[in-house]
Amino acid sequence: MKWCLTARQPFSFKSVIRSHGWIDLAPFHYENNSEKIWYTASLESEKVVDIGLEEAPGGVGVEVSNPLNKTEKAEISTKVDWMLGLDRDFSTFHDLARAEPKLKRVLEMSAGRILRCPMFFEDIVKTILTTNTQWGGTKRMVANLVNLYGRVISEEDQYHAFPSPKQLAAVGSDDLRSDAKLGYRAPYISELSHLVASGELDVEKYKKSNLRTSDLRKKLREIKGVGGYAAANLLMILGRYDDIPVDSWALKMVSHEWFNGEPIGPSEVEAKFKTWGEWKGLVFWFWNWSFKE
DNA sequence: GGTAGACCTGGACGC
DNA sequence: GCGTCCAGGTCTACC
Numbered sequence: 054m055k056w057c058l059t060a061r062q063p064f065s066f067k068s069v070i071r072s073h074g075w076i077d078l079a080p081f082h083y084e085n086n087s088e089k090i091w092y093t094a095s096l097e098s099e100k101v102v103d104i105g106l107e108e109a110p111g112g113v114g115v116e117v118s119n120p121l122n123k124t125e126k127a128e129i130s131t132k133v134d135w136m137l138g139l140d141r142d143f144s145t146f147h148d149l150a151r152a153e154p155k156l157k158r159v160l161e162m163s164a165g166r167i168l169r170c171p172m173f174f175e176d177i178v179k180t181i182l183t184t185n186t187q188w189g190g191t192k193r194m195v196a197n198l199v200n201l202y203g204r205v206i207s208e209e210d211q212y213h214a215f216p217s218p219k220q221l222a223a224v225g226s227d228d229l230r231s232d233a234k235l236g237y238r239a240p241y242i243s244e245l246s247h248l249v250a251s252g253e254l255d256v257e258k259y260k261k262s263n264l265r266t267s268d269l270r271k272k273l274r275e276i277k278g279v280g281g282y283a284a285a286n287l288l289m290i291l292g293r294y295d296d297i298p299v300d301s302w303a304l305k306m307v308s309h310e311w312f313n314g315e316p317i318g319p320s321e322v323e324a325k326f327k328t329w330g331e332w333k334g335l336v337f338w339f340w341n342w343s344f345k346e
Numbered sequence: 347g348g349t350a351g352a353c354c355t356g357g358a359c360g361c
Numbered sequence: 362g363c364g365t366c367c368a369g370g371t372c373t374a375c376c
Binding site: 181183184185186187190237238241277278279280281282283300301 | 368369370371372
């Protein structure tokens, strides 16, 4: 089954999926040299489907091999809409970028949208798994969670969906540590899963929250394992760009851009982007850095 | 509010 | 092959 979803223009499918590293984390998967990506999703009906996504005139083409009823098709469309931010308006950001040579590629790439997971719970888990480890470690931990605990499309299929809060809550902290190799992060993921599965914490409501960014930041920081960097990253995913996710890479880039490679702290990063106001997170994200690793 | 140390793993390096 | 060191954010205890 194939259909198309329209995006607010300008829109570049390639730009969204390459906006950060999420595309390399399961259950996203793709073949090298292919313009098409896949995401293995678990639907509310507990059916597991592989969703194919590719550039299409005016938006994105969606493909699912399984037969779908009307409700399932609508659910997939809603998920894809959120994942790619199809209706988001970046005209103000693009106007700002027009006046800054270091943001030239923002206009060339129609950049601004950031790839996200269908459930914010998944984005939170993945963000916690990016902390205090290298990218290879993050990929390994996420793959372990998906392959060990996620539902499969069929017994013969190699692709699993991301496990639900209920599934992860049932695993237990010790197994997350020993089997999924999450290390000290295991109790954080376990606690979050329990809170969400029991209904005590509804993280999905943050997607459409009217809270001020400072209050939303406070809520995110209440989640164990979410510190300053992780909260800023999650705010970016929620479409709030007032914060900069300052990690070691950010310190290195800013240091080489303006401080001759001298050691700096988060306050220097903040100061350099302060003038960009509510867009500074995106400005930082898409800045054309002079220093190349 | 600021700071130090612990947390865990994989990779790099020296022997 | 083995041992040691280091990088990577967050939490907690302490000042």
